[in-house]
Amino acid sequence: xxxxxxxxxxxxxxxxxxxxxxxxxxxxxxxxxxLEGIMLFGATLGFIAAKTTGNYLLGFLxxxxxxxxxxxxxxxxxxxxxxxQVVSGMGIWIFGFGMTTYIGNPxxxxxxxxxxxxxxxxxxxxxxxxxxxxxxxxVLNKTGFGLKxxxxxxxxxxAEVSGISVTRIRYxxxxxxxxxxxxxxxxxxxxxxxxxxxxxxxxxxxxxxxxVFFSMWNPYILFGGAVLFGLLWQxxxxxxxxxxxxxxxxxxxxxxFIMTILVLVLISSKWFRSRWGATKPExxxxxxxxx
Amino acid sequence: xxxxxxxxxxxxxxxxxxWKAALISVLAVLFGLGLFxxxFLQAGQDPLEIYKQIxxxxxxxxxxxGLTINRFIFLALASFAFIIPMQxxxxxxxMPGQLYLGALAAFGVVYLFGGKSGELxxxxxxxxxxxxxxxxxxxxxxxxIAGFLKGKWNVNEIVVTMMLNFIAFYLVAFMIKDGGxxxxxxxxxxxxxxxxxxxxxxxxxxxxxxxxxxxLTAVLAALFSRxxxxxxxRAFGKSPMAARYAGVKPFFIAVLVFTLGGAIAxxxxxxxxxxxxxxFKIARTYGYFGDLSFYGVICGLISLGNPIAxxxxxxxxxxxxxxxxxxxxxxxxxxxxxxxxxxxxxxSLVAFQFFYNYQILITKxxxxxxxxxxx
Numbered sequence: 001x002x003x004x005x006x007x008x009x010x011x012x013x014x015x016x017x018x019x020x021x022x023x024x025x026x027x028x029x030x031x032x033x034x035l036e037g038i039m040l041f042g043a044t045l046g047f048i049a050a051k052t053t054g055n056y057l058l059g060f061l062x063x064x065x066x067x068x069x070x071x072x073x074x075x076x077x078x079x080x081x082x083x084x085q086v087v088s089g090m091g092i093w094i095f096g097f098g099m100t101t102y103i104g105n106p107x108x109x110x111x112x113x114x115x116x117x118x119x120x121x122x123x124x125x126x127x128x129x130x131x132x133x134x135x136x137x138x139v140l141n142k143t144g145f146g147l148k149x150x151x152x153x154x155x156x157x158x159a160e161v162s163g164i165s166v167t168r169i170r171y172x173x174x175x176x177x178x179x180x181x182x183x184x185x186x187x188x189x190x191x192x193x194x195x196x197x198x199x200x201x202x203x204x205x206x207x208x209x210x211x212v213f214f215s216m217w218n219p220y221i222l223f224g225g226a227v228l229f230g231l232l233w234q235x236x237x238x239x240x241x242x243x244x245x246x247x248x249x250x251x252x253x254x255x256x257f258i259m260t261i262l263v264l265v266l267i268s269s270k271w272f273r274s275r276w277g278a279t280k281p282e283x284x285x286x287x288x289x290x291x
Numbered sequence: 292x293x294x295x296x297x298x299x300x301x302x303x304x305x306x307x308x309x310w311k312a313a314l315i316s317v318l319a320v321l322f323g324l325g326l327f328x329x330x331f332l333q334a335g336q337d338p339l340e341i342y343k344q345i346x347x348x349x350x351x352x353x354x355x356x357g358l359t360i361n362r363f364i365f366l367a368l369a370s371f372a373f374i375i376p377m378q379x380x381x382x383x384x385x386m387p388g389q390l391y392l393g394a395l396a397a398f399g400v401v402y403l404f405g406g407k408s409g410e411l412x413x414x415x416x417x418x419x420x421x422x423x424x425x426x427x428x429x430x431x432x433x434x435x436i437a438g439f440l441k442g443k444w445n446v447n448e449i450v451v452t453m454m455l456n457f458i459a460f461y462l463v464a465f466m467i468k469d470g471g472x473x474x475x476x477x478x479x480x481x482x483x484x485x486x487x488x489x490x491x492x493x494x495x496x497x498x499x500x501x502x503x504x505x506x507l508t509a510v511l512a513a514l515f516s517r518x519x520x521x522x523x524x525r526a527f528g529k530s531p532m533a534a535r536y537a538g539v540k541p542f543f544i545a546v547l548v549f550t551l552g553g554a555i556a557x558x559x560x561x562x563x564x565x566x567x568x569x570x571f572k573i574a575r576t577y578g579y580f581g582d583l584s585f586y587g588v589i590c591g592l593i594s595l596g597n598p599i600a601x602x603x604x605x606x607x608x609x610x611x612x613x614x615x616x617x618x619x620x621x622x623x624x625x626x627x628x629x630x631x632x633x634x635x636x637x638x639s640l641v642a643f644q645f646f647y648n649y650q651i652l653i654t655k656x657x658x659x660x661x662x663x664x665x666x
Contacts, residue, residue, distance in 0.1 A: 033449055081645040086382065086449070087592065091641030094585055098634025101627040102330075198627065199582070206453045213447065250465035257454040261440070264451065268444040289303075 004234055004241060006122055010192055012223075012230030013129035014184050018208035019215065019222045020136050021071075021180025027140060027217055028173035029153035030078060031285040033089035035181045036205025037096025038070045042185030044100040047196050048107050056116065060186050067182015068175050070096070075174035079167055082287045093205070101198045111194035125187055130223070137219040149173060153281035156288040166288050181205070203257070210260050214267055217281065225263075232256045301649050313600070315646045316593045320607070323639035327632050334622050344621070345614030355613060360497050361567045363609035365580075367504045368559035369587030370594070370601040371511060372552040376438075376448075378515060378596050379548045380528035384588060385437055385452025386556045387581030388459035389430040393557025394564040394573055395466055396429030397422040398473055398482055407476070407483045415488035422489065426561035427554040433459065434553015435546055442545030460578060467573050475572070482564075482573035491566035498566035503558060504602070511598040524548060559584065582630070586612070589637050608636070 018035055025032050032038075042063035050059025070092055077088035119127065140146035148169050151159040156166045188201065207229060215222035235242065236255040266272060328338030348355040369386050376383040400422045405412045436455060440446040466473045468480040475483040491498050514521040527534040527544045535541060563580050564573050586608055594600035612629035619628040 077641055077644075081642070082648055083641060083644040087644055088641050090382070090384070090449075090588065091637045094588060094637040095634040097582070097585070098627075098630040098632070098637065102625060102631035102634075105625040105627050199578075203453055203457050206450050210447075210450045210454075213450075248465050248469060248471075250461045250468070250471075253461040253464075254458045257457045260454045261446075261451055264446050265440060265444055268440075268446040270444070 001241070002121070004238060008230040008234045009126050009227065010123050010230070011233050012226040013123065013126045014188050014192060014204065015208050015211055015226035015229055016129040016133060016223055017125075017184035017187065018181045018205060019211045019226060020132055020219060021177035021184075022209060022212045023215060023217055023219060023222055024136060024140070024149065024180075025071075025173050025177030026212060026284055027153045027281055028149045028170045029156060029281055029283045029286065029288070030075070030170055030174050030177075031085045031089065032071075032074050032092075032174065032177055033086055033209060034070075034074065034092030034096070034205075035089075035177070035209055036201065036203065037093035038067050038178050038181040039185035039188070039205045039208075040096040040100045040199070040201055041070060042067045042182030043189035043201060044104040044185075044196065046182075046186035047111065047189040047194070048104065050113065050190055051107055051111055054113060056113065056190060059190050060183065063182045063186025063189075064179050065182070067185070068179040070182065071175045071178015072171070074178065075171045078287065079170050079174070082289065085285050085287070097199060104196050104198065107196050108198075109196060111190065111196075113194075115194075116191050123191055125191065133219045133223045140219070150281070153283060156283055160288075170288075181208075184208070207256070207260055210264055214263055216267075229256065229259070232259050298654050300652050300654075302652050304648055304650055307647060312595055312647065315643055316595070316600075316604075318646075319593060319640045319643035320604075320636065322643065323632075323636035324611075326635040326639055330624065330628065330631060331618070331622070334624060336622060341618055341622075345611065345618055348617045349610035349614035355617065357496070357568075358613045359606075359610045360501065361562075362583075362613055363606045364498065364500050364504050364562055365559050365583065366586050366590060366605040366609050367602055368500075368507075368555050368562060369584040370590035370605055371507055371587075371598060372434075372556035372559065372584075373587040373591035374511070374594075374596050374598060374601060375524070375552045375555070376548040377591050378521075378528050379524045379544050380531065381438075381441060381545065381548060382449050383434065383437070383452055383549060383552045383556075384449060384585070385434060385455050385553070386559070386584035386587055387578075388452065388456040389433050389553040389556035390560030390563070390584060391459040391463045391577065391581060392433040393426035393430035393560030394577075395463060395473075396425040396557070397561045397565050398466075398485075398573060400425045401485060401489045402473060402483075404489075406486045406489055407473070409486050411486055411488050415490075418489050419491060422565060423558065423561055426557040426565075428557070430557015430560060431550045431554030434549040434551075434556065436549075438546040438549025441549070442542035448549075456581070460581065463573060463577055467577075473573070479575070481575045485565060485571040489565075490571055493568070498562065498568070500558070500562040500566045507555065508598050508602055515596075515598070556584065583612075586633055589633065589640060593640055608632075 018039055022032060022035055045066050046059040046063030049062040050056055074088055074092055077083045078085045140149060148164050152164060152166050152169045160166050193200065211222055211225045211229065214225045233256050236252045239252040331338045331341045349359045350356060372386050372389065373383050400418060404418050411418055433455065437448045437451045440451055441448045465471050467482045468474065473482045475481055491500065515525065523539045524544060526537065527539050531541060564570060590601045590604045590608060594604050611632060615628040615632050
């Protein structure tokens with residue numbers, strides 16, 4: 001039971017890392033639907049780096065680095081080139097999916113390193129995730145820099161007039177988003193599930209994306225949602241703990257995906273939108289052209 | 292920016308003639324192939340030589356050509372499944388899930404006719420059409436879920452279709468593994484084999500699904516260029532708001548495009564698991580075929596939603612991915628060369644999207660004699 005809770009929190013921390021990056025990204029007005037691809041890249045390259053050198057730190061750094069680069073790429077496409085953000089995000093996802101399938105294949109199998117240490121039973125990354133949640137909330141809501149990010153996401157033309165460089169703020173946000181996704185992928189591959197297999201992320205990037213919509217762009221709600229999904233995910237993996245003999249394990253595996261859809265439906269409903277819908281960044285997904 | 296007396300500047304396009312759009316697409320594919328050749332360079336091979344081998348295997352070797360045509364049918368259907376919602380401005384990345392459902396429904400029909408034990412209780416002339424119809428209905432209904440949610444509550448269709456993919460993936464696993472109803476009698480974790488009588492007939496050496504592709508191409512081309520319904524779909528894709536004022540019903544359009552797309556994806560599922568010679572079962576690696584359908588996204592985007600253009604692209608990519616597989620075996624490259632190609636083509640395509648919006652103008656700068664005046 002304790003192990004069940006711990007694993008749930010550890011799944012939650014990965015959703016949180018990826019979701020926080022995407023949240024900041026979207027707050028600045030840039031939608032990146034390709035975080036699954038960035039996470040796959042971070043996971044695969046981080047895994048290969050750690051496995052071949054035996055150095056965990058290097059693995060995480062590679063994950064962060066490739067994540068930041070792909071975030072930059074998405075920024076280049078969607079900010080500088082003005083490509084449709086969904087097209088660019090989908091492109092990064094398929095690019096990540098296709099390339100990591102090929103690159104990672106020779107390294108299929110377990111990582112083969114000693115498991116990373118825990119603090120009080122939980123991975124230290126969990127505490128880092130909590131700190132990051134508070135930090136992101138603080139920066140977004142209590143600092144001038146956060147105000148700049150939010151204003152760029154709401155009314156870029158007004159922000160520009162008041163002396164904020166929309167392009168610069170958006171680039172910083174997408175790079176942060178990419179970096180966090182790459183890191184989340186690396187944590188997944190180096191700690192949570194250290195056995196490489198193609199597409200082994202099982203849609204966690206898309207679930208994190210759904211969590212950002214769920215969070216109404218508030219880091220605390222994002223974290224709550226991440227814990228909820230972590231619990232669900234573990235429940236789906238170990239149904240015999242609570243419901244012995246009920247339904248096949250494959251049926252249980254569907255549970256988190258069904259839940260994701262239900263949650264999305266709930267937050268998309270009119271009832272919900274009319275109460276809390278106003279939190280959506282006004283210019284989310286719209287490219288900004290300086291006139 | 293000025294370079295050697297020439298001024299280079301960017302200008303937003305107001306309109307894009309068809310031939311220019313086609314040219315951009317061709318350049319994007321060539322650039323993607325250029326990127327892809329890095330893999331051959333890394334293996335110490337001459338890319339041009341390898342490309343020559345890939346093309347001659349995929350299109351001129353009789354065995355390779357058969358594989359290419361089979362994959363072409365699959366990719367063309369996957370592209371159509373993507374294109375129809377795309378014309379309405381919606382993203383269907385649920386082709387894998389829809390085609391799994393299609394395959395399950397087709398096998399369900401055979402199961403009902405006692406085909407699991409090897410003998411059908413009815414003739415193939417009854418069972419095969421039923422399999423095809425069931426596959427299209429199942430795929431269509433599964434697609435309709437995303438369309439319904441989008442139309443009714445504006446639920447993000449990208450996340451929904453992706454989640455539906457995973458749900459369908461595990462549904463297949465449930466049906467064919469661990470003693471599921473479709474598990475083969477030998478106890479292996481794959482489905483029973485289709486009895487001889489339930490296998491799709493061949494015409495001219497290729498499965499009948501090839502004809503479906505041609506018919507659908509004609510139907511879709513007519514739908515989007517000549518019919519009021521196609522016009523409504525496209526108007527909705529261009530501007531949902533304006534279309535709504537013109538009397539287009541968003542809910543109807545969303546459900547319709549996803550149902551049609553899903554039905555065609557279901558047919559793709561029937562094709563790979565019920566009509567391709569030498570398969571005729573839902574193999575353990577069914578996930579591989581599901582993921583291949585993401586090629587449909589690239590075909591659809593490159594062809595700008597034109598069904599006829601996407602046919603050409605699907606043939607090219609079908610050949611390239613089969614030839615890439617051949618090169619993979621020959622050069623001892625890791626598994627997944629066809630997926631690497633998919634990634635390279637996709638990223639190149641996204642970069643070239645830029646040229647749909649902007650053009651580069653190069654004009655000769657007038658020389659001025661700038662004389663420093665210092666008094």
